[in-house]
Amino acid sequence: MKAPRVTDTSLRDGSHPMRHQFSVAQVRAVAQALDEAGIPVIEVTHGDGLAGSSLQYGFSATSEMELISAAKEVCRQAKIAVLLIPGIGTVKELKEAMERGAQVVRIATQCTEADVSEEHFEFAKKLGMEAVGFLMMAHMRPPEVLTQQARIMESSGADCVYIVDSAGAMLPRDAYERVKALKEALAIQVGFHAHNNLGLAVGNTLAALEAGADQIDGCLRGLGAGAGNAPTELLAAVLDKMGLNPGLDVYKLMDAAEYVIAPMMPYQPIPTRDAITIGYAGVYSTFLLHAQRAGERYGIDPRTILTELGRRQAVAGQEDWILDVALELARGAAQHTAH
């Protein structure tokens, strides 16, 4: 095994639990702490990527472009990454992000739909950016399908392709097999992005490393969607003990988690009953707060809504189906009572 590159996505995946309310001051503080601790890549974007600010996902309090500039200003060594989900953001926003200092773009698609990203990879490479592919909800398809999809990204210019466990639904074996398949099939790097809904974010990340992952993701205090991600400070400590520390300052990351990000967090993401249900049912981690809100409004257990979304094979970004399902369940309950 070799020391992986660690990307911190507190300022992107963490945007979900923050309800997209990050301020310029908060972004500066987090980015500076990460930069000083030796984190090489810091992702800053709305939780649903460039142009994610919407009624569907939640409006940003501060424009992500301002936040990208703010992070860029305080970083001395770290590169700024942005997330782009084709169908939500476009190359127009990517260009602006690049002009504001983003050097890496992570281009994400549902794990069966990689061909929608071809124009974005080509555009990113033309801009001279590093381009990383994200195959989201990768638990939904077997390794051979993911391999085909990863090849589409590779041939469009990707420098790396990630297996993304957006639902936090994988077991260590699932993570291992998927990363392994990509490592064997691709000439480029392979990454792994975990969610902690089943309490396996760090464990799955280690399984991915064993399968040869070159890049992994973390968030300070695990601040991310659902039960959060693999905590960056924990990954640093574990990697160090394994003799795989890529140059991270473990104590500085612990301090950043404790003194910088923890005070701004609205809650500590952990595998609560609703978050466990997300991993168990295999639905998108960002559904958590939306399902809780709909559950409260219509008097339905959020777990019932999440389980039904899993049965309908909802994919990344389909927050609008939550209202749809809640209304149907509420109608069903009303009819039941009437009988």
Added chain:
Amino acid sequence: MEMEHQANEKIKVAIIGSGNIGSDLMYKLLKQPGHMELVLLTGIDPASEGLARARALGIQVSYEGIQTVLDAPDIKLVFDATSARAHLRHAPALRSAGKIAIDLTPAALGPYVVPPANLREHLDEANVNMVTCGGQATAPLVYAISRVTPLLYAEMVSTVASLSAGPGTRQNIDEFTETTARALEVIGGAKRGKAIIILNPADPPIMMRNTVYAIPQGEFDEAAVRASVEQMVAEVQTYVPGYRLKNPLVIEMRDTPWGRQPILTMLLEVEGAGDYLPRHAGNLDIMTASARRVGELFARKLLEGRQEAAA
């Protein structure tokens, strides 16, 4: 009032493009020709299944693309179901040949046309654009609200089955979001529009689903909004029978960049007619059904012109 013409009075029309959209439109024009007579379908691939199907149905076909259309002076109305890039070449050629172009690509050279909102405004144009499938599905609902109360913002989220998203959509997904967002402003009447598209690979395939959100500016008459939306759904159903709201309009208060505002949400499902494409492909069905309707109005107008000239 629209003048009805003798059944034997028809305008000759052609379709360029023998892919999914061109084929589905062909079946619609054969099933319900109105005042149009489909005389030609052209493609560029001699091995195209679409051309073979058309030939089997007795339609003249050609694999020389637009040229055969240009060479036929009696064809007055042309549906372009190719690609935005091809349409940029086709548009001037059709114009100088004196043919009206109904553009089903995202090229958007001519004005957007969404039948229940602005169809009659552009019958003098030589080139009109059919926006996007999501635009045809959602702009009518946004328009239905904005004709009752002004809108600060409208947003649509379109979820289509992976199987019904062809290479045209996949390779130009940015064009979809940009064009659709603009249609919510230009046609829908919202001050700002936003569009999101999601492809869902579920098996069995899902029906086309659209969610439309709108933020009214100031107080609004809820009953009038609901009545206008219901009326609009009924109007679209006259040409897209599988167009329906899954629930009555939902209103809830949310924090927005304009402060705490009521959000109107409509959950729309579009089931295809199954003319050629499967029923889940409501996104393509609404495109071809709308194009057929636009073609029919142009055909009637051309026939009126002939009658006036004869009188």
